[in-house]
Amino acid sequence: MTAMLLATTLLLPHGLSYDGAWLWPVQTRSVEREFAPPTDPYGPGHRGVDLPGRAGETVVAVATGTVTFAGDVAGVATVTVDHGVERSTYQPVRATVSAGDAVQAGQPIGALLAGHPSCRTTCLNLGRLRGDDYLDPAALLGADDVRLISPDGPPPSPPSWEPEGIVNLLGGPVTSPFGMRRHPVTGEVKLHDGVDLGAACGTPVPALLAGTVTFSAHRGAYGEQVELAHGDGRVTSYSHLSSREVRAGDRVEAGHVIGRVGTTGMSTGCHLHLMLLIDGTPVDPLSAGGAG
Structure with a gap:
């Protein structure tokens, strides 16, 4: 046998x-x-x-x-x-x-x-x-x-987002909020599509929620990035990492270390760029109203 x-x-x-x-x-x-x-x-x-x-x-x-x-x-x-x-x-x-x-x-x-x-x-x-x-x-x-959508009704609204714990994810401050700003490297005024959390390079980065890793690689100006899908169109991404500790396809629980803080890509110093996307659109991770 x-x-x-x-x-x-x-x-x-x-x-x-x-x-x-x-x-x-x-x-x-x-x-x-x-x-x-x-x-x-x-x-x-x-x-x-x-x-x-x-x-x-x-x-x-x-x-x-x-x-x-x-x-x-x-x-x-x-x-x-x-x-x-x-x-x-x-x-x-x-x-x-x-x-x-x-x-x-x-x-x-x-x-x-x-x-x-x-x-x-x-x-x-x-x-x-x-x-x-x-x-x-x-x-x-x-x-x-799997969630079936009625072909006759409107698409379902995305679930509410609970931002508690984001600010304390790494134990450091929010160094740059979500919204329009002048890019510190290029000088271009554009949307800052996430929040920056200050922390020392090498600080472990935990997954904010349980999910499936859909991307784990270098992504241009974002540097080393990990992306997690959480269902119902919600995706979080973690950028400028110094290292990635998960691969595409991995299933992780909330709190699982997915990488470490770095300054890869277009970055001015050690920090985590945290993004929340709903159905592909960046929203403010710290604003429950903007994501619900």
Whole structure:
């Protein structure tokens, strides 16, 4: 029996997790139109799930794999990623990857386009295939996170945000609030899309809430950044880190150390730049009214 289990493990394709769990490819964790398989290969049905999003929003790979297609299918911009046993498809998505590229879970693969015909507003059609068979993607996205949206009613309001604990997250002061300001490096007047918390370089940075890591890499002016999705369209990000201690796809609890304070990217000194996004829009993390 042990030998059989070992053989089964060795036969699993590289990069495919044993439980097969998928990350959410867009920030909103809700389903506008659910899976409705056709009764025959050419019959009517809905061969995927529609996930609400914003035009231009980054779409990430649901799992580690290899891009097998990036182009148009019947005039619809499409990306397909092979995960070994199964494949994921993303429409309509303007690809930033090419066929043959290896991608990690949570890695950006393109930008969401408007115009998917079965949605009231912009949405991503996510497909799941095993061979020629269409399967329900929502089964791998995590049933506890799926929230169906009525196609006839308005989109649900985002949940209220409790800012308690943010100021004391690192034990240091708020050195720059959310809002318009003159950038200390470029001199440009623009939105400061988060709050800066002062702390010494190397200070552990805990996750504000439980969530799934959707990004953990260097991101331009933000420097080393970790991004967590918390459900219902809420995302927090932690920037200018000196080090990152989690990877895309990791599930973390509130208080788990995800990195350490630094001054990477476009920064004038050691601090944490903390952002809160709701459905992709930055809001003031310290203002419950602005996020509820």
